[in-house]
Amino acid sequence: MKKIVVEGLKYKYPMTEELALKDISFEVEEGEFIGIIGKNSSGKSTLCQALVGLVPHFYKGAYGGKVLVDGLEVRSHTIADISLKVGMVFQNPFTQVTGSKMTVYEEIAFGLENIGLPREEMRQRIDEVLKLMKIEHVKDHSPFDLSGGQMQRMAIASIIAMKPDILVLDEPTSQLDPAGSEEVFHSIQDLSRQGITVVMAEQKIEKIAQYCSRVLLLYDGKLVDFDTPEKIFSRDDLKDYGVTAPVYTRVCKALGVKKQRCDVYPVTLEDAELALRGTIK
Amino acid sequence: MTFLKSISLFVDRKSFVHDIDPITKLYYILFAIIIPIILPSFTISAICVGISILLLLAAKVMRKTLPVYSFVFLVLITVVIIQGLFRPGNETVLFHLGPFAMHKEGLLFALTIALRVTNIVSAFMILVLTTKPSTLVESLVRKGMSPRIGYVIVSVFQIIQEMMSTMSTIMDAQRSRGMETEGKLLTRIKAFIPLLGPVVLGSLINTKERAMALEVRGFNSRNLKTYLYEEKTFPYSKAIQAALLVLTIFAVAWRVFL
Ligand SMILES: Nc1ncnc2c1ncn2[C@@H]1O[C@H](COP(=O)(O)OP(=O)(O)OP(=O)(O)O)[C@@H](O)[C@H]1O
Numbered sequence: 001m002k003k004i005v006v007e008g009l010k011y012k013y014p015m016t017e018e019l020a021l022k023d024i025s026f027e028v029e030e031g032e033f034i035g036i037i038g039k040n041s042s043g044k045s046t047l048c049q050a051l052v053g054l055v056p057h058f059y060k061g062a063y064g065g066k067v068l069v070d071g072l073e074v075r076s077h078t079i080a081d082i083s084l085k086v087g088m089v090f091q092n093p094f095t096q097v098t099g100s101k102m103t104v105y106e107e108i109a110f111g112l113e114n115i116g117l118p119r120e121e122m123r124q125r126i127d128e129v130l131k132l133m134k135i136e137h138v139k140d141h142s143p144f145d146l147s148g149g150q151m152q153r154m155a156i157a158s159i160i161a162m163k164p165d166i167l168v169l170d171e172p173t174s175q176l177d178p179a180g181s182e183e184v185f186h187s188i189q190d191l192s193r194q195g196i197t198v199v200m201a202e203q204k205i206e207k208i209a210q211y212c213s214r215v216l217l218l219y220d221g222k223l224v225d226f227d228t229p230e231k232i233f234s235r236d237d238l239k240d241y242g243v244t245a246p247v248y249t250r251v252c253k254a255l256g257v258k259k260q261r262c263d264v265y266p267v268t269l270e271d272a273e274l275a276l277r278g279t280i281k
Numbered sequence: 282m283t284f285l286k287s288i289s290l291f292v293d294r295k296s297f298v299h300d301i302d303p304i305t306k307l308y309y310i311l312f313a314i315i316i317p318i319i320l321p322s323f324t325i326s327a328i329c330v331g332i333s334i335l336l337l338l339a340a341k342v343m344r345k346t347l348p349v350y351s352f353v354f355l356v357l358i359t360v361v362i363i364q365g366l367f368r369p370g371n372e373t374v375l376f377h378l379g380p381f382a383m384h385k386e387g388l389l390f391a392l393t394i395a396l397r398v399t400n401i402v403s404a405f406m407i408l409v410l411t412t413k414p415s416t417l418v419e420s421l422v423r424k425g426m427s428p429r430i431g432y433v434i435v436s437v438f439q440i441i442q443e444m445m446s447t448m449s450t451i452m453d454a455q456r457s458r459g460m461e462t463e464g465k466l467l468t469r470i471k472a473f474i475p476l477l478g479p480v481v482l483g484s485l486i487n488t489k490e491r492a493m494a495l496e497v498r499g500f501n502s503r504n505l506k507t508y509l510y511e512e513k514t515f516p517y518s519k520a521i522q523a524a525l526l527v528l529t530i531f532a533v534a535w536r537v538f539l
Pocket residue numbers: 013014016020038039040041042043044045046047
């Protein structure tokens with residue numbers, strides 16, 4: 001089933017001249033893990049926000065085309081309605097702290113209180129996401145006393161607890177160390193395997209290559225390509241869009257080693273290793 | 282900056298006063314304000330103050346009241362002196378203060394005012410010192426106050442606290458680079474002012490992002506809100522509220538018929 005349908009989406013922020021999104025169309029199936037890549041200011045965050053209705057409802061501005069999330073037309077529904085289906089985690093973990101709760105536990109409860117979840121289920125879900133995001137040990141701390149990484153985990157936990165069908169994440173691991181990022185990607189992959197549709201804007205290209213089923217490449221507000229990581233990162237014109245392929249791909253490209261029985265270069269360490277061993281034999 | 286670090290005066294203790302729900306405490310404040318208006322006698326006000334002080338003692342928060350009381354008394358003493366010396370209608374001279382005479386009428390009037398103010402301040406302190414601000418606001422939201430207003434009140438408390446800690450982090454950094462941040466008041470103010478810009482501005486810019494983050498967490502949802510914690514109830518709340526009501530009616534009757 002199509003979870004996300006975007007048709008000819010155009011958007012201009014108020015008081016700006018140029019369109020931030022230019023005629024974007026794509027479709028996402030249930031349970032996919034989509035990565036959005038592109039250089040700075042290419043429109044990644046804007047596209048993410050268009051999926052939860054912050055664009056256009058929060059910013060206003062000029063809007064054209066259509067976005068359907070789980071059959072719901074974004075334009076004609078409130079953010080509150082959409083947020084029951086689509087959860088969004090923002091880039092800056094500090095501004096996602098509500099500032100009205102004394103502990104991490106209560107902070108995660110905030111969204112659940114708003115949507116009117118019964119107390120029993122609330123507690124069960126909070127315990128679940130605390131474990132999933134590995135922040136059980138800080139559940140009684142003040143949200144402001146957490147490290148950047150812990151705050152980021154809490155922000156993700158707060159959204160996951162609301163059990164959206166679609167999870168949109170805008171650079172959710174910017175404050176995490178490599179090991180922490182790896183853990184978070186792993187947890188999100190788990191969710192995706194349970195059938196949640198994931199869309200993530202991210203700069204960490206190696207992670208995108210490793211975890212995403214498809215990658216959406218943006219440049220200057222336009223959709224350049226939307227395909228498997230192998231196809232995207234094997235493109236010869238990547239540099240023109242301000243994106244570099246994963247290091248494994250670059251090495252294999254330099255050596256002219258393609259993925260076995262395919263016309264694309266490997267994008268993960270495992271595939272690169274397989275391909276390189278194949279040539280040695 | 283420690284003096285600003287905690288803007289909430291709440292003192293976490295175990296006592297039956299702490300266990301009483303905030304709404305009942307609000308009723309008590311109302312009661313403490315109304316009774317001396319209905320029955321303006323000196324004795325009644327004194328009894329009200331006495332009850333409040335007993336409750337503050339029972340709550341084990343008397344020490345925290347001292348700075349507040351000292352401040353209030355400082356203001357009230359000026360009132361007493363000015364009224365005693367200069368109140369129109371002053372006749373009976375009690376004693377002389379240099380060239381001025383202290384009068385009985387002004388003094389009594391000022392003492393009544395002082396007692397009433399002390400009474401109200403004491404009643405408020407019972408609420409403020411024994412109730413977490415967030416608990417109070419949550420009770421009010423449950424009683425029908427807009428959750429938006431509730432959010433603003435609680436988050437202002439929290440965010441000011443956050444700003445204070447940002448500020449002290451920066452001050453520490455400046456001190457370690459040799460800037461003087463302690464000592465004379467003027468030095469302190471000089472160290473403090475350049476921080477206001479970035480800290481306050483930073484908080485303002487964050488407001489937009491925070492508003493978006495609240496939106497996607499269903500802050501404007503039309504669903505009926507639920508609460509993580511059960512409402513704090515005190516077994517004798519209704520009894521206390523009823524007693525306060527009966528006493529008020531009694532006071533009105535007293536005033537009207539006697
Ligand atoms: N609130 C806003 N008001 C006006 N213009 C904006 C606003 N937010 C973004 N833009 C503009 O829209 C374009 C796309 O920005 P966007 O933040 O979506 O890019 P991005 O790909 O997320 O960049 P980054 O990698 O830096 O996060 C940019 O030209 C930016 O200047």
